[in-house]
Amino acid sequence: MTSRRIAIVGAGQSGLLLGLGLRANGYDVTIVADKRAEEVRSGPLLSSQLVFGPAIALERQLGVHFWPGDVAAVTEISFTAAVAPGAPEPAIAWSAGLAAPAQGVDQRLKVAAWMTEYTRRGGEIRYQKATLDDIEGFAREFDLVVVAAGRGPQFERLFPRDDALSPYRQAQRFVAALQMRVPDDDPIPASLRFSQSPAGEVGIIPALTVEGRALGMGLFAVPGGPMDVWDGVSDTEQHFELVRKLLRDQFPWRAEIIERAEPLSSLRGRITPTVRHPVGTLPSGAKVLALGDTAVTNDPLAGQGANLAAYAARSYASVILEQGDRAFDEGFMRASFARFWTVGRYATRFSNDLLAPPAAHMPALFQTAQVVPEVARRFVGVFENPATYTEWATDGTAAMRYLEEARARARG
Ligand SMILES: Cc1cc2nc3c(=O)[nH]c(=O)nc-3n(C[C@H](O)[C@H](O)[C@H](O)COP(=O)(O)OP(=O)(O)OC[C@H]3O[C@@H](n4cnc5c(N)ncnc54)[C@H](O)[C@@H]3O)c2cc1C
Incomplete structure (x- = not known):
């Protein structure tokens, strides 16, 4: 048992896993959440997240892997590539098994269930959209403040972009995520079907969503290319129709799977991959530590974000435990990020390389x-x-x- 008090701003993939990990070790944890569990569950789609074996292992270890048999496990990646936009057939096709099953559970289900479970285990949640002033207050009140508030410019002055580690100044894809219902008698293959062409990529997975069994699809359009045609698309129905057209035009060998599907929910946007300086200095001079997408935001093309967020939560939890009663000072914060970055840098490089025109080899x-x-x-x-x-x-x-x-x- 420890008397150390830790605040985590943001009840998402990384904040909740860190909070649960610290609670399991007797820490007094307060998570600051801008939405209640029920609002998250009934709210808009957050991601198309496929989570791989190591992140699932962490969920199991924390006792929050609540959906083991509720969705087909993804056991392999089936890869196809076309050499030219609009090719009728892939030039390359292969499949290979994953070392451990992956799973696509809607983040809305996960976050809502984990918030409830964290509270049941004695964790405190304060409901507010934290401002910089609030974070100042937390820095006075708590021994350590971790900011896990997701991607976006909200805290960019606190955690400025690290130019040396961020090769892109702009988004490299238009990202379009879609969840669809398929008839019960339509088999959903237990694979991540990943296809690429010079126009962009598509990834298709079995998913469990708030509406039940579904097909999840992420479509990634190269800016200015034939798939970057999303202007004016503002609802799920339009999104679905455009995806059908783009699949028929660009990935015809993948188009059949959605012919009998119905759209459920969607999400669109552009994400600029950004690594930030992870130790923030508040106007008072107090230091706070960034976690998850707040520290490192990758384009979702390589499916690393939620996985890396889980890894970061586990890594930070172990460094916090090792720190014992010593101060959570700037040195500790830098060391925490450095330990995480020993793995994070590979996920980031992989994500960034997949966005670039392929290397010659x-x-x-x-x-x-x-x-x-x-x-x-x-x-x-x-x-x-x-x-x-x-x-x-x-x-x-x-x-x-x-x-x-x-x-x-x-x-x-
Ligand atoms: C379309 C799409 C598809 C994706 N697909 C995958 C995938 O297949 N695999 C994968 O691994 N990753 C995927 N990701 C990435 C993944 O969703 C994120 O990387 C992951 O959720 C990051 O976790 P996080 O805890 O850092 O942030 P989040 O999960 O975004 O959580 C941040 C939380 O903080 C809250 N918050 C924000 N501001 C405040 C505030 N001021 N005060 C209080 N609370 C606040 C937010 O509401 C949110 O609940 C995808 C992302 C997108 C957009």
């Missing part, structure tokens, strides 16, 4: 994956464990050498 990597299962498995492994995104995938010379060795192994 990537076509060879994807072609080899088609005939050498080891290569496909290794690439799929990056989604669940981004720290494996190293030279074999990022450096042209190392990648070509690895592919040659993998081909030789496959030949026996």
